[in-house]
Every structure is written in structure tokens, then in C-alpha cells.
Amino acid sequence: MKRFLAILAFPLAAAAIAAEDARQLVTMPAPAQAALREEMLDFMGALNEIIARLGEGKPAEAAAVADAKLGFPAMGRHRGSPPEAMPGRHMPAAMHEMGRSLHRLADEFARTARKGDLAAAVAALQPVTANCVACHLSYRIR
Ligand code: HEC
Numbered sequence: 001m002k003r004f005l006a007i008l009a010f011p012l013a014a015a016a017i018a019a020e021d022a023r024q025l026v027t028m029p030a031p032a033q034a035a036l037r038e039e040m041l042d043f044m045g046a047l048n049e050i051i052a053r054l055g056e057g058k059p060a061e062a063a064a065v066a067d068a069k070l071g072f073p074a075m076g077r078h079r080g081s082p083p084e085a086m087p088g089r090h091m092p093a094a095m096h097e098m099g100r101s102l103h104r105l106a107d108e109f110a111r112t113a114r115k116g117d118l119a120a121a122v123a124a125l126q127p128v129t130a131n132c133v134a135c136h137l138s139y140r141i142r
Contacts, residue, residue, distance in 0.1 A: 024095075024140070025139075025140055025142075026092065026140070027090070028090035029084040029090070031084050032084060032085055032086060032089070043132070045069075046070050049065045050109075054125070057118060059113040059114070059116055059118055059121040062121060063109070063121075066106045066109050066110040070102065071103055072103050072104075072107055102131050102135075108127070109127075113125075
């Protein structure tokens with residue numbers, strides 16, 4: 001019965017969240033929105049690749065993916081774009097800081113993973129995904 005109630009409660013909780021969206025709406029011009037969403041899809045792909053490499057027991061290869069696609073080298077990709085296509089420009093300071101944290105945490109993950117200890121690498125990936133989750137729980141753009 002308890003389990004049944006838990007199963008029942010889950011969609012109800014989800015519905016409550018949808019009805020009362022606590023995320024802060026960040027308005028940005030359409031080109032910046034599009035650039036942000038494109039970048040996000042790349043992040044998702046990078047994360048998937050990282051987990052795949054970890055699953056194969058190849059933490060150094062996971063580190064290389066994080067370096068190239070999530071870490072500091074992946075930052076500032078909108079630098080050459082016009083201001084209306086630069087998502088960072090339209091973010092509140094705290095949100096922008098979360099974005100920078102993502103690159104820093106990815107960098108830390110890569111450094112740990114490169115040492116070759118799989119369990120340590122997985123543990124170092126968790127703050128990265130926690131950062132994705134925290135930003136998504138705090139902000140929306142539409
Ligand atoms: C600085 C804040 C921030 C961080 C950090 C962040 N995101 Fe996002 N993400 C957003 C916002 C804002 C949206 C748009 C939500 C909306 O539609 O209103 C978004 C949307 C997305 C989407 C949907 C894209 C689409 O086509 O609509 C994916 C997928 C995504 N993020 C993945 C990730 C992953 C994976 C990470 C971590 C590696 C991450 N994000 C980190 C802010 C962030």
C-alpha cells in the first residue's frame with residue numbers, strides 16, 4: 001500500500017511543480033535563446049559520451065571529452081557572436097556564475113579522471129551533473 005501511494009504521489013508532485021513554476025524567468029533575445037539551447041544539447045551529448053567512456057573503464061578518454069566539450073576550452077564559444085546571440089550577456093550574475101562553475105567542475109573532473117581511478121572519476125562527475133540540475137531548477141528562458 002505504501003508503495004502504491006508513493007507511485008500515486010509522484011505524478012501529483014510533478015503536476016504541482018508544473019503548476020507553480022518556481023524557476024526565475026530570464027528573458028533573452030531569440031538568437032541568444034537559440035545559442036543557449038544549442039550549447040545545452042552539446043553539453044548533454046558530452047555528458048553522455050563521458051558516461052559511455054567511464055562505463056568502458058576508460059577514465060582518461062572521459063577526461064579528454066570533458067576537456068574538449070565541457071571544460072574551460074569549451075567556454076566563450078559565443079565570443080565572436082553579436083551581443084543578441086550571446087546568452088551569457090543576458091544572464092543574471094548568479095546564473096552566469098553557475099555557467100562558469102560548470103566549466104570549472106568539468107575541469108576538476110578531467111584532472112581527477114586522468115589519474116585513472118574509475119571510482120574517483122565517477123565521484124568527480126557528480127558535482128558536474130549537480131551543477132546542471134541546480135541551474136535548471138533555478139532558471140528558465142521561456
Ligand atoms: C547556467 C545555467 C545552466 C547550466 C549550468 C546548464 N544548463 Fe542546461 N539549460 C539552462 C537553461 C536556462 C535552459 C532552458 C530552459 C528553458 O527551456 O526555459 C537549459 C536547457 C537545457 C536542455 C534543453 C535544450 C533544448 O533544446 O531546449 C538540455 C538538454 C540541457 N539544458 C542540458 C544541460 C546539461 C547536460 C548541463 C550540464 C552539463 C546543463 N544543461 C547545464 C541552463 C543551464
